[in-house]
Amino acid sequence: MNDHSPARGARIKDVARIAGVSTATVSRTLSTPDIVSEETRKAVLAAVDQTGYSVNLSARHLRQQRTGGILALAPNLANPFFSEILSGISDVLRDAGLNLIVGDTSINSDARMRLVDYANRARCDGLIVLDGSLDPGVFTRSQCPPVVQACEWIAGLSAPRVFADNEAGAELVVDHLAGLGHTRIGHVTGPPSNSLTRSREAGFQRGLARHGLAPDVVIRGDFSLASGQAAAERLCAMSDRPTAIFCDNDEMACGLMGALRRSGLRVPDDLSVVGFDDIELSRHLTPTLTTLHQPRKAIGLHAARILLRLIDGHDVPEDTRLSVSLEVRESTGGL
Amino acid sequence: MNDHSPARGARIKDVARIAGVSTATVSRTLSTPDIVSEETRKAVLAAVDQTGYSVNLSARHLRQQRTGGILALAPNLANPFFSEILSGISDVLRDAGLNLIVGDTSINSDARMRLVDYANRARCDGLIVLDGSLDPGVFTRSQCPPVVQACEWIAGLSAPRVFADNEAGAELVVDHLAGLGHTRIGHVTGPPSNSLTRSREAGFQRGLARHGLAPDVVIRGDFSLASGQAAAERLCAMSDRPTAIFCDNDEMACGLMGALRRSGLRVPDDLSVVGFDDIELSRHLTPTLTTLHQPRKAIGLHAARILLRLIDGHDVPEDTRLSVSLEVRESTGGL
């Protein structure tokens, strides 16, 4: 119907001319409809329809001193754990008219260098950091826009945090395994400096203590499938094994169970395995994986909402802790 | 060192004043360094360093009539298959000074509605479509920026395409299975209308014909873990099963193998299984999965480069077909 319009589409000026008003009125009609009269509003909206007008975001953002973009920094996009969080973030931002720009911090060090460029008001209106291993210095410079940390956090960076209750989750794991009669429970962790690793380790230790159990073998991993596999190989080589293993995430549990089976060990008969995250895959492994469910979508939603409030200059809670629940499946059994 | 700078950072005007030149010269120094004198360049760069200046992209884009953003539309971010493609796209775009905005078309229909808003020059400079199920009409309007299709494509949309050689891949699968002595080979497909499903089906049929084999059972899936599981249940209920199964992606193969095992069928002894994609997980399943390796990163790199050329008004190849290779692992065996 309007393919005869100029190639690059209509400007606010064109809409204003057709509606017989000024550009200011068009702008007001679109951003604050309440303050224009009913009659004017109709005329403007009709002209918008007719021209297929849509605002030039660069112009708007230049004038409003905003960029319209929120940068989310995730350590690994390939991990399905993050994609649902990003989806939650994206939902909130879209409703607020903001774009989500996703940065994968794992790619290479070159990308990390450029982070300094991006953590800048001239580039984005806010940051959501999902990677606790970044340099806090970048985020404390005066040009850095508001920051919210989700899931992981950076030691020494004081920015609002949204995370699942990792400590309580790890305690639930111990409760479950101890309830099944296990007294020797091993732990496959993430990287030692990672905040998730620390919280889960703390909750795990507290749980053991509460049940009067002594710590058993601790194997350091890095949240990857491969490190789960490596952990299984170490376990198989042990003469005196624990009877249950708590993995700090589902990917490692998956790598671990695969390698265990290949070595002839049966889960849960020879070894019970518990994961953390409840990614979709955990329901399809054999045996299906007992794991802690994290409210991933909710983490994303909360993080984004808090960031928006921060950008608008409102007060926000320092910590938002979301509860987790244990999904008991086939990979854990009694002694 | 420069935390005394004004809260919102330096403007080009500030840099110009400190360097003792005009804003035009600063701009030229940063975008076309060749046309300013050596001496001036040094002074400007020193001033940039001193102020920590970084350009305001909204202003630049407003003047240059570009938005600085490329929108990638993917059907499912949670699928690890896409994340590596996006990573390749992101690398190229970052080097070109463009942002990658990721849209998940699976979220809900509301998001799809808004697609119309986004497929617009006022919103982004180009589109990379990874979802073949979208409405072609959106992309043919005059306001729509250049489009490149990657992996999947939309029937009836003439836009450059970058994809793996799905037909050749499916033929390789048949060669491999026929070579092992299989004569009854089933197929678990993606959605019937999907372009990947069609290509793989065509290659599969051609392979069968070349080996003088008759088609066997075809089970419709949707690329999800759950549909792989459902396919396994159908297979188990059959009295007269094929001896090998080709799954259109690794996720379905994963869901299928898990469910098969739970029903007591052994892979590859009772049934050989082949996947497609070679996601990292396929190496960690038990048994490890024989699958077709797709050059995911390369697909992303090519798609992004082609889009950049398109944006600059250059000629681009209509189709870019990248080759695949078979990764033979444990899930396939002889009869």
Add this chain to the structure above:
DNA sequence: GCCGCCTCTGTAATCGGTTTCATTACGGGA
């Protein structure tokens, strides 16, 4: 009847760059 307030609208300044056009200085050829 006059004043002040409120509602609605228009004019024009503004955001921060890029780019066109004009200007200057200098070197070489006639």
Add this chain to the structure above:
DNA sequence: TCCCGTAATGAAACCGATTACAGAGGCGGC
């Protein structure tokens, strides 16, 4: 010596919106 071309730079227009400010008109209160 004069003219022209070239290299380097500056002044100012421009991109397309938002918004501060001002003005017009209507209405109620004194």
